[in-house]
Amino acid sequence: MDHFQYRDGNLFAEDVDLREIAKEVGTPVYVYSSATLKRHFRVFQEAFDGLDALICFAVKANSNQAVLKTLAQEGSGADVVSGGELKRALLAGIPAQKIVFSGVGKTPDEMRDALKANIKQFNVESEAELEVLNAVAEGMGMIAPVSVRVNPDVDAKTHAKISTGKAENKFGIPWVRVSRVYERIAELSHLKAVGVDVHIGSQLTDLGPFEAAFKKVVDLVKNLRVQGHDIQHIDLGGGLGIPYDPEEETPPSPGAYGAMIGKVLGDLDCSIILEPGRLIAGNAGILLTSMLYEKESENKVFYILDAAMNDLSRPAMYDAYHDIIPVKEPSNVGSDQSNLVSADFVGPVCETGDTFAKSRTTSPMMAGDLAVIKSAGAYGAVMASTYNSRALIPEVLVSEDKFSVIRKRQSIEDLINLDQVPDWLAEE
Numbered sequence: 001m002d003h004f005q006y007r008d009g010n011l012f013a014e015d016v017d018l019r020e021i022a023k024e025v026g027t028p029v030y031v032y033s034s035a036t037l038k039r040h041f042r043v044f045q046e047a048f049d050g051l052d053a054l055i056c057f058a059v060k061a062n063s064n065q066a067v068l069k070t071l072a073q074e075g076s077g078a079d080v081v082s083g084g085e086l087k088r089a090l091l092a093g094i095p096a097q098k099i100v101f102s103g104v105g106k107t108p109d110e111m112r113d114a115l116k117a118n119i120k121q122f123n124v125e126s127e128a129e130l131e132v133l134n135a136v137a138e139g140m141g142m143i144a145p146v147s148v149r150v151n152p153d154v155d156a157k158t159h160a161k162i163s164t165g166k167a168e169n170k171f172g173i174p175w176v177r178v179s180r181v182y183e184r185i186a187e188l189s190h191l192k193a194v195g196v197d198v199h200i201g202s203q204l205t206d207l208g209p210f211e212a213a214f215k216k217v218v219d220l221v222k223n224l225r226v227q228g229h230d231i232q233h234i235d236l237g238g239g240l241g242i243p244y245d246p247e248e249e250t251p252p253s254p255g256a257y258g259a260m261i262g263k264v265l266g267d268l269d270c271s272i273i274l275e276p277g278r279l280i281a282g283n284a285g286i287l288l289t290s291m292l293y294e295k296e297s298e299n300k301v302f303y304i305l306d307a308a309m310n311d312l313s314r315p316a317m318y319d320a321y322h323d324i325i326p327v328k329e330p331s332n333v334g335s336d337q338s339n340l341v342s343a344d345f346v347g348p349v350c351e352t353g354d355t356f357a358k359s360r361t362t363s364p365m366m367a368g369d370l371a372v373i374k375s376a377g378a379y380g381a382v383m384a385s386t387y388n389s390r391a392l393i394p395e396v397l398v399s400e401d402k403f404s405v406i407r408k409r410q411s412i413e414d415l416i417n418l419d420q421v422p423d424w425l426a427e428e
Contacts, residue, residue, distance in 0.1 A: 001036075001039065002033060002036045002283045002284065003033040003035045003036045003039075004033065004036075004286055004372070004374070006329040009328065009329045010327060010328060010329065011325070011326075011327045011328075011329070011372060013031050013033050013286070013398040013403070014033055014034070014035055014398050014399070014400055014401070015400050015401035016398050016401060016402070016403050018031065018288055018327050018370065018372070019327060019370065020403075021288060021396055021403055022288060022290070022327075022370055025394055025396060025405060025409070026394075026409065027288055027289050027290040027306055027307070027370065028287060028288065028289045028290070028305075028306050028307035028308075028311055028393045029287075029288050029393055029394050029395070029396055029409075030285055030286070030287055030288075030376065030377075030380060030381050030393065030394070030395040030396065031285065031286050031287075031288050031395075031396045031398060031403075032062075032064075032066075032067060032281075032284055032285040032377055032395065032396070032397050032398065032406075033284050033285070033398050034070055034397060034398060034399040034400075035399070035400075036283060036284035036377075037067065037070050037071060037280060037281065037284045037377075038070065038074055040279060040280045040281075040283070040284060041055070041057075041071055041074045041076060041280055042074065043254055044254045044274075044276055044279060044280065045074075045075075046254075046255075047253075047254035047255045047257060047258030047259075048258045048261070048262075048272070048274070049258075050262070051258070051261070051262055051265075051272060052233075052270075052271035052272065053271070053272045053273075053274060054077050054098060054120075054271065054272070054273045054274070055075075055076055055077060055274050055276065056076070056077035056078050056079040056098065056099070056100055056273055056274065056275050057071050057076045057077070057078055057079065057275075057276065057277060057280055057281075058079045058238050058275045058276065058277025058278075059078050059079065059080050059081070059085040059088060059089055059277075060079075060080075060081055060085065060277060060379075060382065061277030061278055061280070061281050061282075061377075061378040061379060061382070062277070062281040062285070062377060062378055062379075062380075062381065062382060063085060063088050063382050064381065064395055064397075064406055064407060065088060065091060065092050065406070066395075066397045066404075066406035067281065067397070067406075068088060068089060068092035068094065069092045069093055070397075071094075071280070072092050072093040072094045073093075076094065076098070077094060077095070077098030077099060077100070077120070077273075078094045078098065078099045078100075079099075079100050079102055079238070079275035079277075080099060080100070080101055080102070080103075081101075081102050081103035082103065082110065083107070083109065083110035083113050083114075086099065086101065086110070086113060086114055086117065086119070087113075090117060096117040096118045096119050096120070097118065097119070097120050098120060099114075099117070099119040099120055100119065100120055100121050100122075100123055100147075100235065100273060100275070101114050101119055101121070101122050101123065102123040102125075102149070102197070102199075102275075103123075103125070104125040104126065104129075106122070106129060106133075108132060108136050111132070111133055111136045111137075111144075112136055112140065115136065115137060115140055115142050115144060116140075120145065121145040121146060121147050121194055121195060121235075122144055122145065122146045122147070123146075123147050123148075123149045123197040123235060124146045124147065124148050124149065124173075125149050125173065126173065127173070127177075127181060127184065130146070130181070130184060130185065130188065130191065131188075133146070133191065134188040134189070134190045134191050135190075137190035137191065138189070138190040142190065143190055143191065143192050144190060144191050144192070145192050145194045146185060146191050146192065146193055146194065147193070147194060147195035147196055147197040147233075147235050148173055148178060148181055148182065148185070148193070148196060148197060149173065149197040149198065149199065149235075150173055150175060150178050150196060150197065150198055150217065150220065151173060151174055151175060152175060152198060152200065152212075152213045152216045152217065153174075153175055175216075178220060179223070179224070179227070182224055182227070182229050183227075185229075186228075186229065193224075193229050193230070193231065194230070194231070194232050194233065195231055195232055195233040195234060195235055195273070196217055196220060196221055196224070196231060196234050196235070197234075197235035197237070197273075198213055198214070198217050198234075198235070198236060198237055199235075199236075199237025199238065199239060199275065200213050200237070200239060201239050202238070202239050202241075202278065203239070203241040203242070203278065204239045204240060204241050204251070205241045205249050205250065205251040205252070206252070207252050207256065207257065207260050210239070210240075210257070210260065211260055211264060214234075214236060214260075214261065214264045214265075215264055217234055217236075218234075218264060218265060218266075218268055221234060221268060221270060222268070231270065232270065232271065233270050233271040233272060233273060234265075234268075234270050234271075234272050234273070235272070235273040235274075235275070236261065236272055236273065236274055236275075237274075237275050238274065238275040238276045238277055238278070238279070240252065240254070240257055240276060240278075240279050241278070241279075242278055242279055242282045242283055242375060244282075244320065244321045244322060244323070244375050245321040245323065248321070254279070277378055278378040278379065280378075281377040281378040282375050282376075282377050282378040282379075283374070283375050283377065284377040285375075285376050285377020285378070285380060286372045286373060286374055286375075286376050286377070287307055287311065287312050287372070287373040287376040287380060288327075288370065288371075288372055289305045289306055289307035289370070289371055289372070289373060290305065290306045290368065290369070290370055290371070291303055291304070291305055291306075291365050291366065291367055291368065291369045291370075291371060292304045292305065292306055292348070292367060293367055294365070294366070294367065300344060301341060301342065301343040301344070302343065302344050302346050303343045303344070303345050303346070303362075303365055303371075304346055304347070304348065305345060305346070305347055305348075305356070305371065306347075306348065307347055307356075307373065307393075308347030308348050308349040308354050308388070308390060309347055309349050309351060309353060309354040309355075309387070310349055310384060310385045310386065310387040310388065310390050311347075311380075311384050311390075311393050312356070312373060312376055312380050312383075312384070313383050313384070313385070314379055314380070314383070315355060315356050315357070316351070316353040316354060316355070317383075321357075322356060322357070322373050322374055322375055322376065323373075323374040323375065324345050324356060324357055324360060324362065324371055324372070324373050324374070325362075325371065325372050325374065326362070326363055326365060326369060326370070326371050326372075327369070327370035327371060327372060328369065328370070330363035331363075339363070339364065340361050340362065340363060340364075341361070341362060341363075341364050342359050342360065342361055342362075343359075343360060343362055343365075344357065344358050344359065344360070345357040345360060345371075348388075348390075349387060349388050349390070350388060356373060381393075381395055381407070386410075386415055389412070389415065389416075391409065391410035391411060391412055391414070391415050392407075392409070392410040392415075393409060393410075394407055394408055394409040395407040
């Protein structure tokens with residue numbers, strides 16, 4: 001459930017008419033619902049009642065300070081994958097002992113910053129990283145808490161570009177080398193193994209791959225304990241999907257996911273860490289856009305929007321589905337479908353890939369009409385670019401009947417002023 005609903009013929013975000021936001025802030029613009037963020041976090045947290053669980057929001061899904069602070073006030077931790085995300089999480093008020101640092105390419109400087117902050121753990125992805133982290137910790141006179149991210153070679157049955165748990169993926173340490181890696185950790189004086197980490201992919205809509213991977217990890221923990229390693233917790237990652245297209249995708253509920261995990265863990269006596277991102281933020285945000293033009297070809301109708309692939313790249317990058325609806329409620333909500341049209345929703349960027357939807361059945365739209373691209377709260381603004389010298393668009397957070405700009409619209413002047421012309425090209 002989200003808090004974007006039609007009211008009196010127009011689409012609202014909580015108690016705010018989206019037309020007000022478009023009028024005051026302009027389009028395109030990302031709009032997030034505080035109530036939806038909180039509800040999704042609470043529903044996910046409740047799914048693990050009775051288990052010793054820490055929920056660490058995956059900051060890469062949406063790193064805006066206002067979003068992170070909203071979740072921090074709900075008790076969320078953070079899963080970060082860069083030094084920048086670490087700083088964002090700390091500035092948003094997320095306690096360092098609720099932060100885990102993932103990612104395959106941590107730099108020594110990032111390691112130092114994380115050690116200074118005293119984060120909960122590093123999720124280590126390679127033997128080479130172990131050696132560097134040990135050297136950094138030694139130089140600081142500290143002990144780095146680590147979990148090894150294992151690659152269980154389980155097919156997540158998701159899009160190839162967001163699958164992370166197969167042998168050919170770059171993530172994690174191969175299953176056959178895991179025991180030796182933990183032996184090496186025991187040999188290194190400035191590392192301490194505290195857990196095991198696994199994450200097999202994103203936007204999973206079936207519990208089967210999760211269960212297969214988690215069972216392997218439970219067996220691994222038991223074996224590592226027999227070998228003398230004090231494994232205190234399992235980091236189970238994230239990846240539970242959301243219904244971008246309700247007619248095609250029916251992801252398991254957080255409750256079913258939590259029940260499965262409780263069953264698999266049994267009496268292992270381990271705390272768990274979970275790293276949801278999309279599940280919390282995805283349906284808590286929309287991309288509000290205006291229609292610029294209608295264009296007809298011989299056999300196509302194009303609705304050209306002011307939003308583009310640089311603002312929301314998921315359709316171009318993953319062929320991802322996003323529902324698109326008008327802000328003005330269609331009159332033909334019943335069985336009468338006679339006035340619907342088939343249109344491609346596209347943006348202004350000079351790429352054929354700048355397409356949000358093809359042959360989408362929709363109510364007719366006119367230039368100036370407002371539309372919403374749904375489920376855009378995760379991997380939307382964070383993946384935006386300035387391609388075609390299009391400035392970054394603003395983000396807005398709604399809370400009941402209030403809204404606030406939480407990232408202002410970048411000006412073209414600000415964008416161009418990032419460039420620096422060398423002296424030899426300066427005008428005389």
